[in-house]
Amino acid sequence: GAGVSQSPSNKVTEKGKDVELRCDPISGHTALYWYRQRLGQGLEFLIYFQGNSAPDKSGLPSDRFSAERTGESVSTLTIQRTQQEDSAVYLCASSLGVAAGYTFGSGTRLTVV
Amino acid sequence: GQQVMQIPQYQHVQEGEDFTTYCNSSTTLSNIQWYKQRPGGHPVFLIQLVKSGEVKKQKRLTFQFGEAKKNSSLHITATQTTDVGTYFCALGPTDKLIFGTGTRLQVFP
Numbered sequence: 545g546a547g548v549s550q551s552p553s554n555k556v557t558e559k560g561k562d563v564e565l566r567c568d569p570i571s572g573h574t575a576l577y578w579y580r581q582r583l584g585q586g587l588e589f590l591i592y593f594q595g596n597s598a599p600d601k602s603g604l605p606s607d608r609f610s611a612e613r614t615g616e617s618v619s620t621l622t623i624q625r626t627q628q629e630d631s632a633v634y635l636c637a638s639s640l641g642v643a644a645g646y647t648f649g650s651g652t653r654l655t656v657v
Numbered sequence: 658g659q660q661v662m663q664i665p666q667y668q669h670v671q672e673g674e675d676f677t678t679y680c681n682s683s684t685t686l687s688n689i690q691w692y693k694q695r696p697g698g699h700p701v702f703l704i705q706l707v708k709s710g711e712v713k714k715q716k717r718l719t720f721q722f723g724e725a726k727k728n729s730s731l732h733i734t735a736t737q738t739t740d741v742g743t744y745f746c747a748l749g750p751t752d753k754l755i756f757g758t759g760t761r762l763q764v765f766p
Contacts, residue, residue, distance in 0.1 A: 577753060586745065587700070587756040600752055635699060645690060645702035646747075646754065 548649035550636050556655045565621040565652045569638030576619050579635045626656045663757035676733040678760035680746030689729045695742040736764045
């Protein structure tokens with residue numbers, strides 16, 4: 545597609561449930577990133593994929609968070625046993641490489657009740 | 658770790674006034690990028706600066722990279738209501754961008 549696609553756009557889940565967020569990057573973009581943005585706050589780095597290299601998971605806040613990417617295409621971010629502090633907008637971005645501008649998706653707004 | 662301070666945190670201006678946001682790093686940067694996020698939207702890439710002292714312009718927006726490559730500024734001349742949003746600097750490249758805290762701009766008609 546022409547842009548980065550994320551689904552679902554909104555997700556309300558009960559505390560303790562698992563959720564899976566999906567990101568379709570721009571075709572040909574080798575780099576894919578996940579960021580978290582709490583209400584009124586900045587962007588918090590979570591994880592980064594570059595081609596077939598091992599992902600940089602240094603931003604994942606706990607072992608309840610994990611992410612996968614199939615080759616240079618779709619990525620999923622999974623949050624297990626969700627907590628209220630996980631409520632945020634989860635943004636995915638892709639780029640042509642480390643020195644290129646990012647194209648962000650519209651995000652998934654996660655609300656844990 | 659790398660710290661990214663943006664000032665001011667908020668700025669309210671009358672339409673037609675100028676606006677400037679500053680981004681300061683505790684370390685020397687390889688490059689810096691700027692993004693704009695409209696209310697309820699997602700960040701949109703504006704520009705990348707690479708060279709020491711570099712100045713780039715996009716219509717009413719002027720971006721500058723400091724001589725020591727530790728700071729940057731974004732200046733908007735004669736703001737319009739369409740300029741409303743949050744402006745983020747982002748430090749790189751290493752392998753991922755570290756985003757500043759952002760400056761929220763409100764423009765009153």
